[in-house]
Structure formats: structure tokens, C-alpha cells
Amino acid sequence: MTSNRAVAVVCAVVPALALTLGVIVFDRLEPRILGLPFVLAWIVAWVLLTPAFMWVAYRSVRA
Amino acid sequence: MNAAIALGIVAVVVVATIALGLRGVRGVTMDPQEYIVGGRRIGALLLWLLLAGEIYTTFTFLGAAGWAYGRGAPAYYILCYGTLAYIISFFLAPRVHRIARERGYLTGPDFFRDRYDSRLLGALVALLGFVMLVPYVTLQLTGLQILLQIAGFGSINALAAVAIGFFVIALFTFVAGLHGTAWASVAKDALVLVGVLFAGIVLPAHFFGSPAGAMDAVLRDHPGWLTIAGPDVPASGITWVVSTTVLTACGFFMWPQSMAAIYSARDEDTLRRNAVFLPFYQVMLLFVFFAGFTALEVLPGLTGPAADQSFMLVVQKYYPAWVLGIIAAAGTLAALVPAAGQLLAAASIVSKNVFADYGIARDQAAQTRTTRILVLVVAALAFGFWAVEKVTLVGLLLIAYNGVTQLFPGVVLGVTARRPPAAAVGAGIVAGVVVLIDFAATKTGQLWGINSGIIALVANVVVLAIAWPIANGARRTTAA
Numbered sequence: 001m002t003s004n005r006a007v008a009v010v011c012a013v014v015p016a017l018a019l020t021l022g023v024i025v026f027d028r029l030e031p032r033i034l035g036l037p038f039v040l041a042w043i044v045a046w047v048l049l050t051p052a053f054m055w056v057a058y059r060s061v062r063a
Numbered sequence: 064m065n066a067a068i069a070l071g072i073v074a075v076v077v078v079a080t081i082a083l084g085l086r087g088v089r090g091v092t093m094d095p096q097e098y099i100v101g102g103r104r105i106g107a108l109l110l111w112l113l114l115a116g117e118i119y120t121t122f123t124f125l126g127a128a129g130w131a132y133g134r135g136a137p138a139y140y141i142l143c144y145g146t147l148a149y150i151i152s153f154f155l156a157p158r159v160h161r162i163a164r165e166r167g168y169l170t171g172p173d174f175f176r177d178r179y180d181s182r183l184l185g186a187l188v189a190l191l192g193f194v195m196l197v198p199y200v201t202l203q204l205t206g207l208q209i210l211l212q213i214a215g216f217g218s219i220n221a222l223a224a225v226a227i228g229f230f231v232i233a234l235f236t237f238v239a240g241l242h243g244t245a246w247a248s249v250a251k252d253a254l255v256l257v258g259v260l261f262a263g264i265v266l267p268a269h270f271f272g273s274p275a276g277a278m279d280a281v282l283r284d285h286p287g288w289l290t291i292a293g294p295d296v297p298a299s300g301i302t303w304v305v306s307t308t309v310l311t312a313c314g315f316f317m318w319p320q321s322m323a324a325i326y327s328a329r330d331e332d333t334l335r336r337n338a339v340f341l342p343f344y345q346v347m348l349l350f351v352f353f354a355g356f357t358a359l360e361v362l363p364g365l366t367g368p369a370a371d372q373s374f375m376l377v378v379q380k381y382y383p384a385w386v387l388g389i390i391a392a393a394g395t396l397a398a399l400v401p402a403a404g405q406l407l408a409a410a411s412i413v414s415k416n417v418f419a420d421y422g423i424a425r426d427q428a429a430q431t432r433t434t435r436i437l438v439l440v441v442a443a444l445a446f447g448f449w450a451v452e453k454v455t456l457v458g459l460l461l462i463a464y465n466g467v468t469q470l471f472p473g474v475v476l477g478v479t480a481r482r483p484p485a486a487a488v489g490a491g492i493v494a495g496v497v498v499l500i501d502f503a504a505t506k507t508g509q510l511w512g513i514n515s516g517i518i519a520l521v522a523n524v525v526v527l528a529i530a531w532p533i534a535n536g537a538r539r540t541t542a543a
Contacts, residue, residue, distance in 0.1 A: 012150050019143045020305050027291045027301055029282075035275020037289040040352075043139055047146045047345050054153055054339040061335070 004060045011057035015050040019043065065384040069214040072388030073395050077231060080250045080396055081238060119255045119347070121206025121398040125371045126456030127348055128262070131355025133370035133455070135288035138352060141457075143308045146342045148315030153338035156316060157331035158478040164326070171322030171408075172416040175470075178477040181485030182420050187492065188470060189416035192319045193441070195466035196409040199318075200445035201452075202459040203402035204228050205371075207395060208449070213375045214391040216384075225449055228398070233442050236403040237435070247403075251396035256347070258393030261386075262374050263350020267357040269381070274353040280360045289356075302512035307461070310516040314468030320408035368455045410437035462503075465516035469495035469523050483527060486534040491527030495519040 026042045033041035123141070130138035159174065166177050171192060176185025207228030211219055219227070235247075267277035281288050291301050316325065328334050358373035362380070365373060375394070378387050414434040418424040424433045454462070473488045498519040 008154075012153065016147055016150050019147055020308060023139070023143065023291070023308075024301050024305060029290050032275075035273065035278055037136070037278070039136065039290055040139060040349075043142050044346065044349055047142060047342050050146050050150065050342045051339050054150065054342075057153065058335055058339050062332075 007060040008057035011053045011060070015046055015053050018046040019050075022046065065387075066214070066216040066218045068384040069216070069388035069391060070211070072385060073210070073214055073392045076250075076254065076392035077235075077395060077399065080247050080399070081235060083247055083250050085238060119252055119397050120401040121203050121394065122456055122460050123348060123351060124255060124258070124394050124397045125206050125209060125375070126202070126460065127351045128355035128358065128374050129368075129371035129455060130457045131352040132359045132365065132373040133367075135285070136291045137304050138355070138457075139291065140304045140308045140311075142345055142348045142352075143304075144311040145315065145345045147308060147312035149338045149341045151312060152316050152325075153335055155475065155478065156325045156328075156334040156338065159322070159325050159474065160328055160331055160334055162478065168326055169323075170412045170415045171317075171319035171470075172412050174322065174477060175473055175485075175488070176416060176420065178482060179473070179485035179488055181489070184485040184489050185416045185420060187489055188473070189319075189412040191466060191469070191492065191496065193409045193413050195463045196319070196405050197441060197444045197448055198454075198459045199463040200232075200402055200405050200409070200441060201448040202456050202463075203398040203405070204232070204442075204445050204449055205368075205456060205459070206398040207231070209372050209375065210391045210394045210398070213372060213379050214387060216379070225446065229442055229446055232399060232402045232406065233439060235399050236406045236438055247396070247400045251393075251400045254389075254393040255397050258390045259347050259350050259354075261390060262354035262378070264353070266361075266374060266377060267353050270357060270361055274350075274356075277353060277357045277360060281356045284360065284363075288359075300512050303514055306512075306514040306517045310468055310514050310520065311461075311464045313471040313520070314464045314516075317467045317470040317474060318405075318408065319412045320404045323408060368453050368458075371456050406438045406441050407434075409441045410434045413437055461514075461516070465499050465514075465519060466496065468516055468520055469499075471520065472524055472527055483531045484534040484538060486537075487527050487530035490530040490534075491523040494526035495523030498522045 023039065023043065027039045029037045029039075031038055036044065127138055127141050130141070162168075162178070163174065166173075168174055168177065170189070172185045172189040175188045176182055204225060208221055208224040211224040211227060212221060215224070264274065267274040271277040271280055278289060291304050315321065325334065328337075354374040358377050361377050362373065365376075375387075375390065378390050411434050414424065414430050414437055418433050419430050424430045469492050472491055476482055476488070496519070499515065502515040502519070
């Protein structure tokens with residue numbers, strides 16, 4: 001595995017873990033963020049962050 | 064009068080969308096290559112819409128709200144799995160595309176047939192895809208039934224509504240191929256966006272001041288509704304949510320129509336860029352949850368599959384008929400466009416990988432005829448499934464995903480250089496399906512809180528791993 005490939009894999013694994021194991025760890029109501037229960041805010045935040053991570057993965061694979 | 068207004072709007076929108084679909088296919092000659100994979104020329108924007116066409120279905124529109132209404136926080140899995148699926152597709156889809164382009168695949172099962180050099184495996188995968196698309200089409204049909212009944216203000220009974228839905232779906236499928244479906248997705252997504260924002264923002268604002276207000280009200284009446292809860296709640300606890308997220312993320316691109324969408328991309332880079340940006344599309348689901356939570360407080364008491372009607376009933380009760388008509392039209396397209404793609408996929412895989420590959424339908428005319436007949440067969444089976452099993456929309460999707468995800472090991476290993484023999488892949492798939500049938504027979508959807516599809520997938524992989532060296536050995540013995 002080249003170092004670029006390793007960067008891409010790390011960029012993919014972080015949001016993947018956040019949306020699976022992270023949901024187990026942060027399954028709680030408080031603190032509520034913009035009225036959302038914390039676990040839902042966590043999920044939404046990671047859905048929005050995933051394109052940022054995958055964009056870095058994309059750039060590193062193409063480089 | 065109300066029924067005439069609401070149903071009239073639905074009818075106008077459906078006719079306009081069919082016209083748009085026909086415009087999209089005008090001037091394109093319809094050989095199988097064009098009909099099924101859009102001539103492999105589908106660029107980034109249209110591909111985005113085509114893949115997104117799988118996101119905004121009846122399932123998201125009614126089913127996700129129904130689960131937020133009926134079960135609460137476990138519905139959050141729907142927000143996670145698509146995102147996880149795009150992460151997986153970033154690595155998997157470009158490889159599948161490259162192989163498909165080099166080897167000229169048309170259907171999803173073509174991948175298995177060629178990569179594992181087995182006509183039998185191709186046929187097995189085609190039949191599994193065919194069977195698993197039935198509950199998926201049932202889902203869209205059930206959605207149409209709900210929408211037509213609500214828009215009809217009780218003037219249409221359930222059976223008549225399903226029959227109309229059946230007719231409209233079959234008609235739409237026959238007039239538009241994949242290209243037509245992709246263009247119809249444009250109209251669908253625009254309208255669904257309007258519907259979702261209305262249901263997720265205007266509804267909670269009307270009754271509770273804001274979506275946050277709606278959630279406060281839910282928490283007052285149902286404490287614990289908005290968090291997933293521990294593993295000691297097997298039916299919908301955290302173990303179930305995470306295992307279902309993983310299962311459905313692995314299965315997301317295993318559908319024959321999704322494989323065909325991967326083939327139809329212009330190049331590998333288009334697929335990678337799509338994988339990067341598609342998660343943004345998922346965020347809309349948040350508003351669907353808001354709609355479900357609002358309905359839970361405004362119109363409590365719907366149980367079982369009735370929960371799928373939740374926010375539509377609120378719109379019917381508290382808003383003018385034209386508003387209901389527009390929302391119902393959005394939902395109708397969300398059922399119709401994906402259903403057409405699913406029917407076409409189910410019919411074309413069996414037509415190609417069973418009938419044509421086994422020499423039953425030899426020439427192109429015979430294949431086209433077989434495909435058309437099979438479209439009607441799938442639609443009829445979906446109709447039958449609707450009649451005998453009353454399942455929630457999410458329940459229907461999970462049945463379908465349990466089965467189709469069994470193809471995941473074969474696709475992942477299929478892009479590698481050292482592939483297992485076809486017999487091992489086939490044995491794994493059969494083992495997975497047997498486990499699923501056992502679960503279905505005992506009416507339990509889980510084991511220790513883990514989604515049964517994951518258990519079946521584990522059985523699949525274990526059998527594959529054991530059969531791999533054995534089948535290799537047998538092959539060597541035969542060769543010697």
C-alpha cells in the first residue's frame with residue numbers, strides 16, 4: 001500500500017467508525033444541539049463531515 | 064371536491080413526468096446496451112441523479128417518517144447506512160466499473176458469471192436478485208396505495224388504489240428505459256425536496272413553533288423516544304441499529320439496478336466524485352424524521368403499518384387539498400421512478416442471465432419480449448406479496464436487504480486478482496439464504512439483538528472460506 005492509499009483508507013475509516021461505533025458511544029440525549037438529541041446531532045454532523053474526509057481521500061488517490 | 068383536486072394534481076404531475084422521461088429518450092436507439100446501461104455515457108450530474116434516485120424513494124418519504132413515528136430513534140440508522148455505503152463505494156465502485164467496461168457487462172449477475180466463469184452462478188445471482196426485488200417493488204406499490212387512498216379522501220379503497228398503482232408503474236416502466244428514468248428522477252427529486260421541506264419544517268413550525276419544539280413535545284410524552292437505548296432492548300436496541308447499518312451499507316450497491324448504474328458511469332473518476340458528495344443528499348432524511356415526530360404528537364395512535372401514513376394524514380386533516388395534492392404527487396414520483404428501475408432490473412437479469420445464457424431466448428427480439436413479460440411477472444408478484452403480508456415499509460426494505468447483501472462477499476472478492484472458485488461463492492450465498500429462510504420461518508428478525516441479515520452474512524463468509532480450499536482441491540483432482 002502506497003502512502004497515498006493509506007491516507008485514503010484512514011480518511012474513510014474515521015467517518016465509518018464515527019457512524020457505527022461512535023453511535024454506540026454517543027447514544028445520549030444531552031447536551032441537545034439546536035434542539036436535536038445529542039446522538040442525532042452526532043450522526044448529522046458526521047454525515048456532513050464525511051464528504052470533507054472523502055474529498056481528502058479523493059485528492060490523495062488522484063495525486 | 065377535495066379528492067378531485069388532490070388526485071387531479073397527482074395525475075397531472077405523473078403525466079408530465081412520463082412526458083419528460085420520453086423527451087429524455089427521444090432520438091436514442093433502444094438496443095439492450097442503451098436500455099439497460101444508458102449506453103455507458105452517463106456523466107457525473109445524471110449519474111448523481113440516477114444514484115440519488117435510489118435514495119428518495121417511498122421508503123425515505125413515508126417509511127422513514129413511519130419509523131420515526133412508530134419506533135423513534137432506531138430510525139436514525141437510515142441516516143447512517145447510506146453514508147457508510149458511499150464510503151464503501153468509493154473503493155469498490157471504480158473497480159467494478161473498470162472490469163465491467165473491459166468485459167462488456169450489462170447486468171449485475173454478468174459480473175458473477177464472468178469473474179467466476181460460471182453460468183450457473185450468474186443464474187443463481189440473477190434469481191436471488193429477482194426474488195429480493197419483489198419486496199422492494201411491494202414497498203413502492205404499498206407507498207402508492209397509501210398516497211392514493213389519502214389523496215382520495217376515502218373515495219378509493221385499498222385494492223383499487225393498489226391496482227391503479229400497479230397499472231401506472233407498469234406503464235411508466237414500458238415507456239421509459241434507464242435514460243428516461245434518470246431524467247424523470249430530476250423532476251422527482253425537485254418535487255420531493257419541496258415535499259420533505261414542507262413536512263419537516265412547515266408542519267412542526269405550524270404545531271410546535273419549530274422542529275425543536277416538536278421534539279420537546281415528543282420527549283414530554285415519550286421519554287427515551289429520541290435515543291436508541293441499550294443492547295438490552297433487542298427489538299430495536301443499539302446492537303440492532305449498528306448491525307443493520309453495516310448490513311444495509313454492504314448491500315446498498317449490490318442491487319442489480321445499482322450495479323447497472325455503476326456500469327453506466329462515464330469513467331471511474333465520476334464514480335469517486337459521486338461517492339464523495341452523495342452523503343449531502345442524505346441530510347434531507349433529518350427533515351423526514353421531524354415530520355414523523357410531529358405526526359406522533361398531532362395524530363397519535365397509528366400502529367403497525369398504519370404508521371407509514373403518519374404525516375400524510377396530518378397534511379390531509381389540517382391543510383387544503385391542493386397542498387395535499389402536491390405532497391402526494393411528490394410521494395407518487397418517489398414510488399414510481401424507483402419502481403420502474405427495479406422492475407426493469409429484475410426482469411432484465413432473469414431475461415439475460417437465465418433465459419438468454421441458457422439459450423431459451425436466443426435472439427434480441429425474444430429477449431425483449433421475455434423482459435417485458437417478466438416486468439409484469441415481478442409487478443404481479445409484488446401485488447401478491449402486498450395482498451398476503453402486511454409489513455411496514457421499513458420492514459419490507461429490510462427483508463429485501465437481508466437477501467441482496469449476501470452478494471457482497473462475491474463482489475468484493477470478484478474485483479481482486481486471486482478469486483475463490485464459483486462453487487465456494489455459490490455455497491456461501493446458499494448458506495446465507497438458508498439462514499435467512501430459517502429466521503423468516505421462526506418469525507424472528509434477530510439473534511442477540513443482531514440483525515438476522517448479518518448472521519446470514521457471517522454464515523455466508525464462513526461457508527465460503529471453508530469451501531474455497533475444498534473446491535480448489537476438487538478442481539485440481541479433476542484436472543489431474
